[in-house]
Amino acid sequence: MQGRAVNGSDEILAVDGVSVTLSGREILRDVTFHINAGEFTGLIGSNGAGKTTLMRVILGLLTPSAGTVRVESGSRGRSLIGYVPQRITLDPDMPLRARDLVGLGIDGQRFGLPLPSSMRRKQVDEMLDAVDATRFADSRVGNLSGGEQQRILIAHALISHPRLLLLDEPLANLDIGSEQEVVDLLARIARQQRIAVLISTHDMNPLLPVMDRIVYIANGRIATGTTAEVVTSESLTKLYGVHVDVIHVHDRILVVAGRREEALQHGGNESIVELV
Amino acid sequence: MFSGLMLTAWESASIVAVVAGVVGFFIVLRGSAFAAHALPNGAFAGAAGASLIGVDAIAGLAVFSILGALTIAALGRRARHDVATALVIVVMLGLGSLFLSMTTEYAPEIYSLLFGEVLGVSSSELIPIAVIGVVAIAAVFLVYRPLMLSSVMPDVAEARGVGSTRMEVIFLVVVALTTTMAVPVVGALLIFSLLISPAAAARSFTNRPFTAMGLSVLIALGTVWSAIALAYLSNLPIGFFVGSIGALTYAAGRGWAGRQRNRGSTPRLGAPGRSAARAQST
Numbered sequence: 001m002q003g004r005a006v007n008g009s010d011e012i013l014a015v016d017g018v019s020v021t022l023s024g025r026e027i028l029r030d031v032t033f034h035i036n037a038g039e040f041t042g043l044i045g046s047n048g049a050g051k052t053t054l055m056r057v058i059l060g061l062l063t064p065s066a067g068t069v070r071v072e073s074g075s076r077g078r079s080l081i082g083y084v085p086q087r088i089t090l091d092p093d094m095p096l097r098a099r100d101l102v103g104l105g106i107d108g109q110r111f112g113l114p115l116p117s118s119m120r121r122k123q124v125d126e127m128l129d130a131v132d133a134t135r136f137a138d139s140r141v142g143n144l145s146g147g148e149q150q151r152i153l154i155a156h157a158l159i160s161h162p163r164l165l166l167l168d169e170p171l172a173n174l175d176i177g178s179e180q181e182v183v184d185l186l187a188r189i190a191r192q193q194r195i196a197v198l199i200s201t202h203d204m205n206p207l208l209p210v211m212d213r214i215v216y217i218a219n220g221r222i223a224t225g226t227t228a229e230v231v232t233s234e235s236l237t238k239l240y241g242v243h244v245d246v247i248h249v250h251d252r253i254l255v256v257a258g259r260r261e262e263a264l265q266h267g268g269n270e271s272i273v274e275l276v
Numbered sequence: 277m278f279s280g281l282m283l284t285a286w287e288s289a290s291i292v293a294v295v296a297g298v299v300g301f302f303i304v305l306r307g308s309a310f311a312a313h314a315l316p317n318g319a320f321a322g323a324a325g326a327s328l329i330g331v332d333a334i335a336g337l338a339v340f341s342i343l344g345a346l347t348i349a350a351l352g353r354r355a356r357h358d359v360a361t362a363l364v365i366v367v368m369l370g371l372g373s374l375f376l377s378m379t380t381e382y383a384p385e386i387y388s389l390l391f392g393e394v395l396g397v398s399s400s401e402l403i404p405i406a407v408i409g410v411v412a413i414a415a416v417f418l419v420y421r422p423l424m425l426s427s428v429m430p431d432v433a434e435a436r437g438v439g440s441t442r443m444e445v446i447f448l449v450v451v452a453l454t455t456t457m458a459v460p461v462v463g464a465l466l467i468f469s470l471l472i473s474p475a476a477a478a479r480s481f482t483n484r485p486f487t488a489m490g491l492s493v494l495i496a497l498g499t500v501w502s503a504i505a506l507a508y509l510s511n512l513p514i515g516f517f518v519g520s521i522g523a524l525t526y527a528a529g530r531g532w533a534g535r536q537r538n539r540g541s542t543p544r545l546g547a548p549g550r551s552a553a554r555a556q557s558t
Contacts, residue, residue, distance in 0.1 A: 059435045085431040093533075094305060095479040095488035096428065108425035109436045111418050113486075140483045156432070 010037050011072060012163050012196035013058065018067035020053055026220055027053045031067070033215050033224040035196045037163065040187055042207040043200040045217035051200040052086065054217065055168050058198075059083060072163055082157030082195075086168035090149065092142035098152045099124050099137045105156035123159065131155045131185060147178030151185070158189065165189075167199040171206055179206050186210075204231070205252045231255070281395060282508070288397040288405055289500040292458045293470060295409040297493030298416050299454045300475035301485075302447060306427045310358055311348055312451055312471045314365045316464035318344035319455045321372030323389050328379045333389075333460060334404055341455040344368060345448035349441065391515045392463030394504060401460060408457040415450050423447060424485065462500070466518050470496055473522030480529030495525050 013035040020028040027050045035041050045051050056062040058069055059081060071080050082105075090096075103114060103124050114120075128137045131151040136144055141152055150170055157165055167186070171179045187210035190197040201207065204214070204227075214230045216223045216239065223230045223239045230236075231253055236244040240257060247254040303312045322340025323333045344364045351360035376386060388396060397405075416423070426433040426443040434440060451471075458467040474495035478488045503517035 061434055081435065083432055083435040085429065085435075088429060088431075090428065091305075091307075093479055094428070095483050096424075096485050097483050100485055101428065104421065104425050104428070108421050108433070109438050110421055113417055113420050138483070153429075153432075 011035070012037050012039075013072070013198070014068075014070040015054075015058065016068050016070075018054075018057055018064045018069060020050075020057060020062065021065045022053075028057070028064070029220045031217075031220075031222050033213075033222060035164070035198060035213065037072075037196055038190055038194040039196050039212045040190045040207075040210050041196070041198045041213040041215060042204055042211045043198055043215045043217060044202070044204045044207075045200075046202055049217045050220050051217060052168055055083075055166055055198075055200060058164075058166060080163055082160065082162035082165040084150070084153045084157050084165075084167040084170055087172065088149070088153065090142035092140065094140065094142045096141050097138050098133060098141045098144065098148075099128060101141045101152055102127055102133075102137075102155045102159055105159040127155045127159045130158070130189070145178075146173050147175070147182065150174065150178070150182050154182075154185070154189075158193075158195070161193075162195065164196045164198065167197070169200055169202070171201055171203070183207060183210060208251065208253065227253075284397055284399050284402060285394040285504060286501075288402055288461045289394050289504060290497060291402075291406055291409045292461045292467070293474075293496035293500045294493050295412050295454050296458065296467065296470040297474050297478075297496035298413050298489060299450055300471040300496070301478070301489040301492045302416065302423060302427065303451065303471050304475040304479065305424075306447070308357075308447070308451070309472055310361045311345075311448060313468050314348065314361045314368070315341045315344050315448070315452050315455045316459055316467050317365050317372075318368035319452075319459050320389050320464040321368045321375060323459065324372050324375035324379060324386070328375050334401075334456060337456040337459050338452075340368065341452035342449060345452040346445065349445045349448050352444070388463065389459065390463050390465050391513065392459070392461055392466050394461055394514055397461055405457045405461065408453050412450050412453040412457070415446065415453075419443070419446055462518065463515065466515050469519050469522045470499065473526050474499060477522075477525040477529035480533035499525065 011034055015034070016032050018028055018031040019026070031054065043051050043054065053062065057064050058071070060069075103120065105127075106120065106123065107114065125134070125137075128134050131154055133148065133151045133155060136148055141149065144152065154165075154167070154170075157167075165186075170182060170186075174182065183206050186197050186199065189195060198215075199207065204211070208227065211227055214224065214227050216230050216236070218236075218239050219241065221239060223235050231246055233244055233246045236246060236255060243258045245256045247256060300312075303309060319337040319341040322336035322338070324336070325340070326333050326336025347364050348357050348360050351357075351363070422433065422438040423443055423446070425436070426438050426440055430440045433443070454471070455464075455467060458470070462470060475488075475492040477495055478491035481491055482488050499518060499521045503514050503521055506512070506517045507514040
């Protein structure tokens with residue numbers, strides 16, 4: 001386990017010794033990592049490595065077979081974890097404006113009708129402004145582009161002032177421009193609002209400039225620390241259990257594994273495969 | 277046209293329209309049209325069974341539609357209900373045909389279960405219809421926010437403690453209640469039309485959810501009122517008018533939405549300026 005509280009700040013998320021076994025198959029094994037307020041953490045791994053499972057455990061939707069997950073408790077009544085799910089399809093004909101979806105983030109779980117109030121409106125306006133979404137606030141949310149919807153979902157997740165923000169593959173299906181915009185936005189929010197951001201992706205490269213900590217997941221196990229500590233041939237070879245090369249090309253990182261275990265893992269037949 | 281018998285018809289049809297407008301909004305939003313088709317069919321079999329054993333039709337309608345709702349919710353997996361819904365229809369229609377073969381009722385009675393008999397509603401039936409209608413609307417308003425969240429983003433709702441299955445059960449029971457109060461008035465086939473067309477048309481006219489729900493109620497009211505009036509004047513069946521007016525309003529909605537979209541594609545002046553002004557003021 002890596003050292004906790006790198007900068008001596010408060011700990012938001014503590015995942016300790018978490019294992020998950022689903023229908024006899026071990027998905028996660030002894031996963032331990034901690035995240036502090038204001039930290040931007042990348043959860044990196046290829047498809048099927050267990051990223052979504054780990055997110056579901058943190059959200060409390062899945063009970064681990066061993067280990068504990070602790071989320072720093074905030075003031076009462078506020079939802080502690082903001083969540084942006086993977087791939088979401090919103091009906092373009094749905095009579096729901098972007099601002100309505102953000103408003104549901106305030107109190108969507110409560111009973112009764114949402115009564116309009118100037119305070120509520122102000123809160124939504126400020127949130128829309130914070131994610132640069134004021135321009136399309138009154139458009140149907142299903143009609144927005146992928147990048148615009150991503151901003152609205154982030155606003156929905158943030159408006160209840162969570163301490164921890166989880167995003168499951170938020171960069172998938174975004175063009176390179178929107179990808180960088182969303183990453184910058186999240187990094188800014190993490191710093192300014194002292195929120196711990198945990199973002200899962202199969203490609204770490206867009207996150208490299210802003211990532212404080214990496215949780216690299218493979219074969220249900222993780223390696224964690226700073227990018228420089230984790231993304232090395234030595235540490236990833238240990239994690240994958242076979243030889244792995246880490247190649248730096250310009251400002252990008254390629255992780256490449258040899259044939260044998262790649263064939264074991266995915267049944268692939270390429271001699272050299274980029275893992276992440 | 278507004279005599280005693282007709283007055284009851286106006287009243288009962290109006291109650292049904294208001295409830296159908298509210299509940300229909302969420303049926304269209306959730307994409308539950310198939311369930312809205314299945315439950316009235318199940319209810320129809322219940323009414324046929326009730327007449328066979330000599331109990332009140334409303335009781336048979338309630339039992340069968342709620343059983344149907346719970347079955348669909350129980351068999352459906354991860355918000356996929358189409359096969360479960362189809363099976364419910366098949367079983368219920370099978371039972372319905374069995375009950376009909378055993379009953380000695382005249383054909384017009386059965387016909388009225390399918391196509392409704394607005395003029396056949398007695399003033400004593402008005403009370404249970406109104407009570408069930410109020411319960412259905414109150415239930416929708418009570419769960420409005422979590423139901424909306426769960427309909428739009430089930431995963432996020434789950435993470436916030438709003439269970440999809442729980443919402444599904446609650447909502448299908450509301451649809452079952454709507455069915456129970458509506459089938460004696462407008463029939464199993466026409467309630468389907470009233471649940472879908474007004475709500476589908478309404479969402480073309482506005483992008484605000486609550487406005488769309490209100491508009492859905494108004495369109496449903498307009499549909500049944502004009503259908504009754506036209507049927508009275510022309511002596512043609514009400515069902516014909518309900519169905520065709522529903523289709524017309526939907527077409528009008530699509531036409532309106534298409535026009536708005538064309539207009540919206542030209543850049544709107546002023547909008548960027550507003551956001552810039554707001555950015556500066558904060």
